[in-house]
Amino acid sequence: MPPKNTRGRRGASKGGKAAKKDEKAESKPLEMTLADKLAEDGIIATCAMNARGVHENFKDINVLDFSITYFGKVLMESCDISLNYGRRYGLIGRNGSGKSTFMNVLGARGIPIPDSIDIYHLKHEIEPSDMTALEAVISVDEERLKIQSEVDELSEKMLDEGLPDEQAETITNRLTDLYERLDEMDADSAEMRARSILRGLTFTDQMMQKKTREFSGGWRMRIALARALFIQPTLLLLDEPTNHLDMEAVVWLEDYLSKWKKILLMISHSQEFMNGVCTNVIDLTRRKLEYYTGNYDTYIIRSYLPILHVQNYKKNQNVSSTHMSVQEFLEFHSYLLVNQPYHLVYSIAFCEYFSS
Incomplete structure (x- = not known):
């Protein structure tokens, strides 16, 4: 399955049986809410719950007393998670320490994460289909497509000469909000941005028009990576992003990610790549998370x-x-x-x- 963009959900409306049901669900231990997402994979995650809750507009992720078990084996114990907006983190640790499992928990929103933070976890290559490489990248932005569809629908309604003034005003206000959101998303340049990203990953214009089923697994992984970069999530999770890339694409990706303005958490076997991208290093060692400011070389020096x-x-x-x-x-x-x-x-x- 291609990776999915996971958006935060707004809280349910207050009052009535539905609200009481939601309040009851929120009062359950965290591991109960994670069961549907992670227990199938043998993952149980717990953390301390903030009595004040998580502000939906926060851009940072801060969680205390976080632990993970994988089929009963403790991978992380009583850790503090701190991921700050504008920082690019390299996650390191020995094989089997739990790095990928930790990313899976984050990608599944297995910890209290503000609703304003959308997450994209790149794990698999895109599935082969009749969609072209360029179409596959553009189509990943589900929110933009949904907004554009609503704009088209409302614009058509505005053409009705018999539309009541009050309804017309409501539609006009809604269209204004939608256009503002599209401006924020830079929707007009969507195809140009998609082409630029694919070109950076060494796709030619001709290759962009090929159907995804005509590509090998390695190239479909590049398309999946292009989708992750195109959508510009608040939290981007990358596990070995340089796999399947040639040197030209690696150099481009390093430069691209070094300018990432939101939150990036990545695992990479390439020390040179981490040096060029990361502003911080997180070392998962002895079931704890240790934080270092600076790139990989700085981490080595300091540790x-x-x-x-x-x-x-x-x-x-x-x-x-x-x-x-x-x-x-x-x-x-x-x-x-x-x-x-x-x-x-x-x-x-x-x-x-x-x-x-």
Whole structure:
């Protein structure tokens, strides 16, 4: 199945039996509300519930005391989730640590996420059909198509000369709102944007007119990626987006994602790609989420290399204490310049390490 764009739902109207039923459902534990979406895959997710609820217009995702089990195995335990608007996160961790499962929970809205945040989780290639590659990309924007259909319908009604003034005013106001939303979505340039994205993923104009069933699985995965980029969701979830891409497409995608202005969470085996895209790194280790500001190289500097170099230096210099004198630090800095001349910034990380 092609990935679906998951939009937040508005709360039910107040009053009556329907409202009472909704209130009862909201009072159930989180794992009960997730059963229909995730339990089939053996995933149970829980978290602390905010007594004030989640404001529907918030653009950030903040969840406390989050845990995941997969067929009874604990993958994440008492973690805090913090995904901020305008940040691009690289999710790392050893194989089997639960990275993809965590993404599945986010994609299924398995945690309290503001209604204003729409989510697109790219997991599979698009299914083969008679739709062209270009049509497949444009058609993913269900909201735009729905709005455009309503605009056409209302515009036709406005042509009725016998339309009452009051109804005409109502329709006019609705059309104004719809046109404003289309402007926000840049609907007039939809085809141009779709072509630009496909071209960046190395589709020629001729290939854009080919039916998706005529493409191999790798190329259909590129079409699925183009759909994810085209829809511009508030939260974009990508798992190994550079798979099936040639170097030209990888370079283009790195540049494109480096300008992503919303929330991006991705898993990638390419350190170079993460360096070019990510503003933050999240390390899933020992069933916890550890957050680092900066790209992958910064993460390495701040998490591993200082400790490894300290251990190596102490072993070579017979230094037993974790505290260095000024002279020892200067000698240590000289040691770094000789052994790692291209990483002068290490000294900053070591200052932080010894001052902590």
